[in-house]
Amino acid sequence: MAEAVGRRREVMVVLPGLMLAMVLAMLDNMIVGTAMPRIVGELGGLTHLSWVVTAYVLGTTVSTPIWGKIGDLYGRKTIFMISIVVFMIGSALCGMAGSSLLGGTDGGMAELIGFRALQGLGAGGLIVNVMAIIGDLVPPRERGQYQGIMAGVMSLAMIAGPLVGGFITDNLDWRWAFYVNLPIGAIALTWLALKLKLPKLHNRVRIDWLGAILLSISITAMVLITTWGGNQYDWGSWQILALAATAVVSLAVFVFVEVRAAEPIMPLQLFRNRNFALISGVGFLLGFAMFGAINFLPLFQQTVQGASATNSGLLLLPMMATAMVVSLFVGRAITATGKYKIYPVIGGVGMAVAMWLLSTMDAATPSWETGIYIAVLGLGMGFLMQTTMLIAQNSVEQKDLGVSSSAATFFRSIGGSFGVSLFGAVFNNHFSSELTGRFGAQAADRIAKGGGRLDPAALGQLPPQMRTGLLESLAVSISGVFWWAIVFAVVVPVLAVFIKEIPLRGGPSAGAAAQEEAVSPAAG
Numbered sequence: 230m231a232e233a234v235g236r237r238r239e240v241m242v243v244l245p246g247l248m249l250a251m252v253l254a255m256l257d258n259m260i261v262g263t264a265m266p267r268i269v270g271e272l273g274g275l276t277h278l279s280w281v282v283t284a285y286v287l288g289t290t291v292s293t294p295i296w297g298k299i300g301d302l303y304g305r306k307t308i309f310m311i312s313i314v315v316f317m318i319g320s321a322l323c324g325m326a327g328s329s330l331l332g333g334t335d336g337g338m339a340e341l342i343g344f345r346a347l348q349g350l351g352a353g354g355l356i357v358n359v360m361a362i363i364g365d366l367v368p369p370r371e372r373g374q375y376q377g378i379m380a381g382v383m384s385l386a387m388i389a390g391p392l393v394g395g396f397i398t399d400n401l402d403w404r405w406a407f408y409v410n411l412p413i414g415a416i417a418l419t420w421l422a423l424k425l426k427l428p429k430l431h432n433r434v435r436i437d438w439l440g441a442i443l444l445s446i447s448i449t450a451m452v453l454i455t456t457w458g459g460n461q462y463d464w465g466s467w468q469i470l471a472l473a474a475t476a477v478v479s480l481a482v483f484v485f486v487e488v489r490a491a492e493p494i495m496p497l498q499l500f501r502n503r504n505f506a507l508i509s510g511v512g513f514l515l516g517f518a519m520f521g522a523i524n525f526l527p528l529f530q531q532t533v534q535g536a537s538a539t540n541s542g543l544l545l546l547p548m549m550a551t552a553m554v555v556s557l558f559v560g561r562a563i564t565a566t567g568k569y570k571i572y573p574v575i576g577g578v579g580m581a582v583a584m585w586l587l588s589t590m591d592a593a594t595p596s597w598e599t600g601i602y603i604a605v606l607g608l609g610m611g612f613l614m615q616t617t618m619l620i621a622q623n624s625v626e627q628k629d630l631g632v633s634s635s636a637a638t639f640f641r642s643i644g645g646s647f648g649v650s651l652f653g654a655v656f657n658n659h660f661s662s663e664l665t666g667r668f669g670a671q672a673a674d675r676i677a678k679g680g681g682r683l684d685p686a687a688l689g690q691l692p693p694q695m696r697t698g699l700l701e702s703l704a705v706s707i708s709g710v711f712w713w714a715i716v717f718a719v720v721v722p723v724l725a726v727f728i729k730e731i732p733l734r735g736g737p738s739a740g741a742a743a744q745e746e747a748v749s750p751a752a753g
Contacts, residue, residue: 239366239426240363240367242424243424246420246421247363247421248378249416249417249420250309250313250355250358250359250417250421251359251379251383252383252386253355253410253413254356255383255386255390256410257320257348257352257410260393260397260406261406262282262524262527264394264397266528267398268406271337271403272326272338281338281345282345282520282524282649284343284345284349285345285346285349286646287346287452287646288345288346288347288350288353289349290349290353290642290643291350291441291445292350292351292353292354293354293635294441294494294636295353295436296353296635297357297632297635297636298436298437298492298494298635299436300357300361300631301631301632302436302492304427305358305361305362305365305427305631306421309355309362311354312351312353312354312355312358313355313414313418314351315350316348316414317351317411317415318351319346319347320348320408320410320414321407321411322344322348323345323407324405324408325404326338326344327340353642356638357638359379360379360637361630361634363379364622365630378557378560379615385549385553397409436492436494437491437493437494439486440487440490440494441494443479443480444479444483446475446479447476447480447483448646450473450475451476452646452647453650454469454472455654495632499624499625499629499632502624503728504620504623504728504729505624505625505636507728508617508620508637508728509621509636509637509640510724511577511725512637513643514644514717514718514720514721514724515580515617515644516644516646516648517645517647518580518584518644518648518714518721519580519645520644520645520648520649523606524652525656525711526545528703529599529703529704530596532700532703533707534595536596544600545603547601547603547604547607548606548607549607550604550607551604551605551607551608551611552607552608552614555608555610559572559611559612559615560615568730569616569619569733570725570729572612573612573616573617573620573721573722573725573728574722576609576610576611576616576721576722576725577722578722579606579609579612580613581721581722582609583602583605583606583718584714585715586602587599587602587603587606587708587714588708588711588714588715589708590602590707590708591704591705591708592701618638620728621637622634623731623733648717652710652714655709655710656706656707659705660706663705664699664702667702
């Protein structure tokens with residue numbers, strides 16, 4: 230009992246710094262999402278909208294396994310703080326994109342995309358290290374309540390993000406959507422430097438840089454295929470075929486290297502564990518459907534429904550509030566009972582239903598109806614977000630905690646990267662087709678490619694007939710994105726059904742035999 234009380238005291242001292250780092254990652258996504266219509270309106274390039282998100286998610290995805298593995302080998306505190314510094318540098322540069330400091334607005338969108346990739350490289354170490362540090366300090370049976378708190382903080386950040394983003398967009402320059410990260414990051418760094426006490430490791434094993442490079446090449450090639458295929462290039466073009474060959478070859482060589490590496494960047498033997506393999510698939514599909522589709526909600530609310538940036542943030546409150554309440558409930562329930570299998574099943578069903586509801590929206594859908602739909606999405610998210618991390622961590626030995634945390638984050642991130650890219654291509658194709666059908670090929674080309682300046686102010690200046698046609702085209706195109714999201718969301722509960730209920734380590738029913746079962750490949 231005394232040990233548990235001392236452990237709780239230690240965690241609660243460190244928790245504010247960890248929560249600030251988590252807020253740093255979550256707040257940025259939500260603020261930038263709300264500010265995107267205004268950013269596109271100033272820098273131009275509606276067809277490149279998905280790339281601003283894709284670059285960030287891609288940077289996060291390729292760096293996450295590296296951050297997790299380095300933390301396992303050399304200790305997490307210094308590595309964690311370095312990732313925060315990289316994130317802050319990327320944020321500062323994003324805020325300067327297209328400004329006079331970097332040569333003006335010409336090429337501003339390209340600069341923003343590049344700096345978002347750098348920002349994503351730092352973000353890859355934020356969430357994975359927060360979860361791994363919690364795993365270092367707390368056994369799995371007690372971890373649910375802390376991860377429930379973290380999920381609640383994430384949800385609060387997701388609530389605050391659109392509000393802060395809306396306020397910044399309506400009252401300040403959109404560049405403050407990035408600059409706001411700097412004071413938060415500085416406070417988190419100071420707190421962690423003073424309060425976080427973790428043992429320093431001196432491991433002489435070489436990092437598997439070759440495996441990291443090969444994995445990054447394969448991921449990048451696959452994301453480019455989903456981004457450019459059928460949009461910028463035909464699916465049968467030499468560019469797409471070359472990217473496909475690059476992805477396949479680099480992935481095959483990656484597997485060859487990982488099998489022989491002393492400390493592989495992603496140990497393949499972990500996938501022999503059924504729970505780890507299944508929850509990795511659930512995380513991938515969760516990221517694919519959720520992040521890919523949710524990227525278009527602010528665009529729908531601000532353009533089709535005519536909400537201001539601030540009101541757009543408020544309209545996301547039902548989703549965030551529902552996710553927060555459900556996450557806190559799930560965390561406490563898992564700690565009390567040690568049971569967790571049912572929650573990803575319920576979450577997957579909720580997410581699939583939400584995607585179907587969102588796919589029925591059109592230009593006449595009122596805001597209150599959209600609010601109900603996204604509340605259902607928040608319900609599904611609340612059951613899934615932290616449960617996937619907990620199951621992944623409970624499936625491995627303590628020495629692989631960082632790898633399991635990074636793998637869970639990695640598959641969710643790569644799913645989000647593919648989802649944003651694929652759904653961006655779906656949106657662009659639908660939007661171009663709708664415009665062509667309504668206005669003709671030449672007019673559609675001018676509207677779609679003429680700077681992409683379709684922010685609410687620009688729409689208000691259009692003739693009524695053209696504005697109505699544009700809004701209907703946008704609504705149909707965004708609904709098409711959610712239809713595609715259904716296909717991936719329905720697989721989540723199917724996979725979750727096959728997860729095996731293994732006792733959580735550290736609980737009264739989880740003895741040595743249960744721990745051995747949880748980490749053994751035979752559990753698969």
